[in-house]
Amino acid sequence: MSHTTAYCYDPFNLRHHLAGHPENRERLRGTWSLLQSEGALEGLLGVPSTPASDERLLRVHGRRHLQTVTLAAQRNAHLDPDTYVGGDSELAARLAAGGLLNVVDAVLAGQATNGFALVRPPGHHATPDRGMGFCLYNNVAIAARAAQAEQGLKRVLIVDFDVHHGNGTQDAFYDDGSVLFFSTHQYPYYPGTGHWRETGSGAGKGATVNVPMPAGVGDAGYFEAFDTVLAPIARRFRPQFILVSAGYDAHWNDPLAGMALTIHGYAGLVDRLLALADEQCGGRIIFTLEGGYHLEVLAHSVLNTLRQLSRSDEPISDPLGPCPWGEHDASAVLTQVRVMHLE
Secondary structure, three states, X not given: OOOOEEEEOOHHXXXXXXXXXXXXXXXXXXXXXXXXXXXXXXOOEEEOOOOOOHHHHOOOOOHXXXXXXXXXXXXXXXXXXXXXXXXXHHHHHHHHHHXXXXXXXXXXXXXXXXXXXXXXXXXXXXXXXEXXXXXXXXXXXXXXXXXXXXXXXXOEEEEEOOOOOOHHHHHHHOOOOOEEEEEEEEOOOOOOOOOOOOOOOHHHOOOEEEEEEOOOEEHHHHHHHHHHHHHHHHHHHOOOEEEEEEOOOOEXXXXXXXXXXXXXXXXXXXXXXXXXXXXXXXXXXXXXXXXXXXXHHHHHHHHHHHHHHOOOOOOOOOXXXXXXXXXXXXXXXXXHHHHHHHO
């Protein structure tokens, strides 16, 4: 099969919206507009979004949680002060999960080499029994379970580089050694989880790898985390498939965080993940959108990721440039994580 990148996007996701909220439809609208104007989708495989079924959602979430989200949509209610649910939000969330599932199906069926799910609402804070942190259903966890249940995969790696810890994804797999969860995140910060001592339990002991970064860590610290922690742990795990919770909110100009990553830095992380996928699982890797609240940063970061996935020779698009202040050192926490997992 020639190299093909699959993607999904559904304009219905724009109908999940609350004016003035950081996670609003302009995130997706602006990104889609840039991808269109740059011709970034030409030659890619467009995959439709279809609503995720109860059966697929229930592999991660309890039925009571599905009922809670449905009821909240009927009432235009909030699940918590941060997490709104409008009349179209429940269907939008099912389409977000279902779009990612369809990209997974395309890649695992051999129709595409890799992919990107351009979806919202995001998912990685949604626990099995609770929506929170702007998230209703946990898209990446649902996709991992589908890959195992429907395609027979034994080992799935989830990498989460959103600036916030993916507590919902961690909860879904905390006692399951068949899913390796690796997260870099600002710490202490919302949602307050993700200390390096959180490593899993029971059969999942050691399969949760948290890298809790202090504020101000930039490109060099993230590169070191990927090179000296993720790469050796992933090689030991030998994933058959890689899913990425791609949040672009650790950028130095993001309004909701305090890290110092650059757009070029994100491209460096993507390069490392693509190389790891090529080495370990035949290039089978799928990115799904999580956070990112500076609209220009988000749009250009997604543009670059799609270009890298499709092996475009276009240069990295970075209108904001380098971080204007110095990066903080991450060596102390990285030493602790390596001692915990690699020594």
